[in-house]
Amino acid sequence: MKQIALYGKGGIGKSTTSANLSAALSCAGYDILQIGCDPKRDSTRMLMQGRLIPTVMDLVRVRGTEKVTPSEVVYTGFNGIRCVEAGGPEPGVGCAGRGIIATFQLLEKFGTLTGDVIVYDVLGDVVCGGFAMPMREGYAQEVYLITSGELMSLYAANNICKAILRLSARPKSRCRLAGVICNAKNQPREEELVAEFARRVNSNLTQFIPRDRSVQLAELNRRTVIEHEPESAQAQVYRDLATRVMKNTHFTIPTPLEIEDLEALAIEFM
C-alpha cells in the first residue's frame, strides 16, 4: 500500500490536484482512499459529484466517538474511490489539530486505512502537531508539495519542508519528501523556478500542471477533469502525474531554504 500526502499553501489547488490524482489512479485500476484533512472539508467534493459528505468530526460531535460506525464515515465516489472528510470544529473554537488526530485514531480502529493508494489532502500550514499527523510513522511516507511560482506559495512549501525534516529525524520515521508539483499560475518561467526550488530543497519537480480553463469548467460541473473531460490535454497531465507518483522511488530528506535564499531565488526567475 502506498500512502501519499499533499501539502501546500491554502488555495493553491491541493484538493483539485488530489481529486484529479485520485481519479487518474483509480482509472488506472488502483483501489483509492482519499482523506481530506482540512476542517473546510471540501477535499473530496469533486469526487462526490459536488456533494459535501458528512465529516468524521460531524458524526462524533453529534453522537460521540462510540456511536459512529465505519460505514458512516466512508463514502464511495467517482469510479469507486472511497472518500473520507476529517472535518473539525467551527472556525474560531476548539482544537482542529486534535480533531485530525482523533479522526486518524477512529479510522485506524475501523480498519479504514486500506487500498492500493491512500491520498491524504492536508491543510496548507502545518500549524501544530495535529496537522503533521499524516506524516507520522505508519501514515504517509511520501509527501508531495504543491506550489505555484509565487513567492508566498514557495514560502509555504519551504515551511512544510521544515516539518518533514523535523519528522524524518525521529527514530523509525519513514516520512520523506517525494517531490514538488507545480500548479501553475501562468507566470513567466514558472516551471523553471519551481524546478530549481525543488532541486534546492533536495527534491525534483514531479509534474508541471499548466493553468487550464478545463479545471474551472470541470469544477463548475462538480467533476474532476478526469471525469468531465477525459480526452483533454489537462486530463492527460493528471494521468502523467499519477504514473510518475506510482513509479517514483526518489524519496529524500529535504533541505529547507532560508527566507533570504528563497527571495533571491524568486528574483532570479522574475
Next chain:
Amino acid sequence: MLSNSCRSAGCTLTGALTVTTHVSDAITVVHGPGGCTHHNFSLLHATSLDNDLITLPPLISTGLSETDVIFGGEGVLDRALDTVIERKPGAVFVLSTCIVDTIGDDVGMVCRAKTGTPVLVIPTAGFLGGSFQTGVNNALIALAGMAEPIRGNGRVNIIGEKNLEYEVDENFTEVSRLLSLLGLSVNIRFVHDLTSHQIATLGAARLNILRDPSLIPVGEYLKDQFKTPYIPAFPVGISGTIPFLESVADACGIDPRQTIADECVLISETLDDFADIAGAGISSSSFPLDPEGRHVVQDVARVLRLEIAPSGCPVPVPFTAPIGIAGVRRMLHRWRRALHA
C-alpha cells in the same frame, strides 16, 4: 533541592484551590478533564485529614472530554455553571486548566454572562510557568474583587495563610495573640474558613498581615485597592517577634514599649523552661528546606547552647519555620521528647 519537592510547590491550580475551597459557601468549578479535579480533591482531602480536619472540598469538574477539546469547551462550562448556580452558592469560582488555555476557551466570556450569583474566574493553567504560589496569589487577588466599599473598622486582616500547613491554626493563634497585646483584633482570615459574605469587609481593615513575603504581590494589590498597608510576613523564630510587634505598632500608630517588654519576658521564660536540654548535642537529617527555617534552628541552638553535629541526637524540625515564641516552644517540646527518648 529538587524543585516541586515540598508541600507548597506544584501546580498553579492546586495553589488556587487551597484558597477557593476555604470559602465555605462557595463552589469551585475546575474547567478541565476530570483528573485535574480528582487529583486535587484527593490531595486537599488527604491533607486536611493529616491536619485533623475532616472535610470534602466543594469542587466540581466540567469533565472535559476529547470531543470537547476538539469542538471547544465553552458549552460544557456554560452548562456546568447553570447546574452549580441552581444550588445557590454564595459564589462560584471558575478555575482553568492547561488544556482549556491551550485550546483558547474564553472562560471569562462564559462567566460574565451569568447573573445573580458572583462567578469569578481565576486563571490557573500550570503550563504557563506559574507555581503553586502563583495560584494562591491569583486566587486571593480574584477573591478580593468581592470586597465592597466599606468604612474602616480598625481591625487587621490575615492574608494568605498556608491552608495545607499542619500548624495553620496554631500560627494564626500566635499572630492574633500578638495583635491582641497591641489592642488589635482580627477582621477576616483571607482566606481560611470564611464565607463569601465575610469577604465584603476585606477593605475595612487598617492593616494586612501577610503569611510570608511570597504574598507581597497580593499585599501590593490590596494596598492599591483599599489603601491598606501590610506587614510582609508572620514573625519567624525567637528573633522575629519583636520586630514584628514594632512594625505592626508603627503601622497603626500604637506605642509598643510595654508590650515588647512583656513579650521579651515571655520569650526568656519560655527558653528557661528548656534549660534541661541546654548543652545537648543535636542533629537533624531533615533540616528545614528553606534557609529561614535553618536560621531559626541555629538561633535556638545558640541561645540554648545546643551543639549541632552529625553525632548529635536527631531532632525533628517543622517543615516551615516556627512562628513566634509559641512555634519555638512546640519545636522545643519535640526536641525534648527526642532527647529524652
